[in-house]
Amino acid sequence: MSARESVAARWIRAALAVFLKDWRSELRTRYAMSALVMFVVTTISIILFSLGGEGASPEVLAGMLWVVIFFAAMSGLSRTFVMEEERGTGMTLQLMTPSGAVFAGKLLFNLALGAGLTLLTVVLYALFINGFVVRTLSIFLVTIALGSIGLAAASTIIAAIIARANTKGTLYPVLSFPILLPLLMTVINATRLAADGAPFSEAAGEFQVLISYIVVVITVSTMLFDYIWKD
Amino acid sequence: MALQLSTHKLGKSFNRRIVFRDVDAHVGEGETLMIAGRNGAGKSTLVKILCGVLSPSQGRVVVEGTGKLNEFDRKGLFGLVAPYLQVYDEFSAMENLMLAASLRGERGDRSVYAGLLTRVVLEPNRADPVHGFSSGMKQRLKYALALAHHPRILILDEPMANLDADGMAIVRTIMREQRSRGILVVATNDPADIDAHEQKVNLNERS
Numbered sequence: 001m002s003a004r005e006s007v008a009a010r011w012i013r014a015a016l017a018v019f020l021k022d023w024r025s026e027l028r029t030r031y032a033m034s035a036l037v038m039f040v041v042t043t044i045s046i047i048l049f050s051l052g053g054e055g056a057s058p059e060v061l062a063g064m065l066w067v068v069i070f071f072a073a074m075s076g077l078s079r080t081f082v083m084e085e086e087r088g089t090g091m092t093l094q095l096m097t098p099s100g101a102v103f104a105g106k107l108l109f110n111l112a113l114g115a116g117l118t119l120l121t122v123v124l125y126a127l128f129i130n131g132f133v134v135r136t137l138s139i140f141l142v143t144i145a146l147g148s149i150g151l152a153a154a155s156t157i158i159a160a161i162i163a164r165a166n167t168k169g170t171l172y173p174v175l176s177f178p179i180l181l182p183l184l185m186t187v188i189n190a191t192r193l194a195a196d197g198a199p200f201s202e203a204a205g206e207f208q209v210l211i212s213y214i215v216v217v218i219t220v221s222t223m224l225f226d227y228i229w230k231d
Numbered sequence: 232m233a234l235q236l237s238t239h240k241l242g243k244s245f246n247r248r249i250v251f252r253d254v255d256a257h258v259g260e261g262e263t264l265m266i267a268g269r270n271g272a273g274k275s276t277l278v279k280i281l282c283g284v285l286s287p288s289q290g291r292v293v294v295e296g297t298g299k300l301n302e303f304d305r306k307g308l309f310g311l312v313a314p315y316l317q318v319y320d321e322f323s324a325m326e327n328l329m330l331a332a333s334l335r336g337e338r339g340d341r342s343v344y345a346g347l348l349t350r351v352v353l354e355p356n357r358a359d360p361v362h363g364f365s366s367g368m369k370q371r372l373k374y375a376l377a378l379a380h381h382p383r384i385l386i387l388d389e390p391m392a393n394l395d396a397d398g399m400a401i402v403r404t405i406m407r408e409q410r411s412r413g414i415l416v417v418a419t420n421d422p423a424d425i426d427a428h429e430q431k432v433n434l435n436e437r438s
Contacts, residue, residue, distance in 0.1 A: 007336075018334070028321045095283075095306065096335050097306070097336070098302045
């Protein structure tokens with residue numbers, strides 16, 4: 001059976017197996033989802049109460065949107081690796097499947113979770129926060145898509161690193177902040193442009209930075225993961 | 232060329248603590264290698280290095296007689312049963328077996344796995360989540376997972392842990408069968424765990 005199939009086909013099957021395992025596990029345990037949803041709901045509630053009836057400028061609201069997304073991601077996107085270490089199943093994965101397939105599966109899972117998180121945050125933010133208006137929808141949608149991918153890619157490799165550490169909870173946001181800073185600054189700028197009604201071409205520079213960031217993070221992660229994962 | 236597993240001047244240290252050093256061992260097809268040593272001597276560390284989940288600090292592990300292997304086939308050479316190897320508690324026994332097959336890049340066969348679960352007397356519990364299993368049942372499931380891909384090298388760390396008399400009898404049969412079709416490596420403190428061995432590494436003499 002296995003000898004006839006190419007290594008590439010087996011690799012894809014293994015990566016999908018990691019993704020589907022994490023997804024089914026998440027649906028049964030609600031381990032990361034509960035943390036993410038609770039964080040988003042409570043944070044938006046706090047923003048709502050602190051603003052009261054007063055509106056804030058589009059620049060401030062754009063920044064606050066990504067603050068919510070960043071900290072919610074910090075509370076949930078590390079779980080995929082931390083759970084493996086806490087339960088002792090990391091070695092089971094190491095024994096059975098190549099490290100590249102593990103990383104690809106975990107990245108896919110965090111992309112799905114990150115996309116869900118961003119979508120939930122944006123919907124709740126748009127519904128409840130007064131003054132949050134998007135005038136150039138195309139810029140906003142591309143920013144949200146690229147921002148989610150960048151956030152998930154960086155979070156995945158950082159989660160793999162901190163899963164081996166003793167102080168996982170504290171280390172994750174501390175280590176993530178400097179790595180995610182270029183991404184956060186760019187998505188905040190792009191979101192502000194969308195709120196201001198800037199033409200799409202004006203945000204091209206931001207999108208180039210975001211795409212470069214994603215390519216660099218995924219390439220470096222793929223090269224480093226084997227060293228992080230094995231010992 | 233027949234299958235052979237050997238170590239050359241193998242050593243492992245964590246930070247500055249040397250667990251063992253200069254371990255030379257050799258075991259061939261149809262033979263059993265026993266790894267003995269007191270608690271903390273490094274039996275489990277050596278087992279992890281043998282099956283490739285831990286890197287040695289010095290020396291190397293060599294597997295001969297397999298021809299050229301890709302990454303999946305290399306991992307598929309080994310089957311491991313060990314107390315520190317965990318299964319996914321939220322999944323059933325059958326789901327764990329199917330997952331293991333997919334992780335190895337293969338299509339699992341439910342009917343084959345049903346036979347394997349019957350063999351370790353877990354068939355009645357095949358659909359139950361593993362978190363409801365006793366430690367002995369989990370150990371039986373680990374045997375099913377280790378055997379599902381027909382490994383040529385079966386490594387057992389504390390093979391009788393948590394097993395009752397029936398479970399131990401199953402394991403002795405598994406050990407005999409493995410000796411007839413490949414290599415068996417057993418890490419244990421109890422000589423009664425193992426019927427016979429051709430090769431032995433005593434880690435008490437290697438630290």
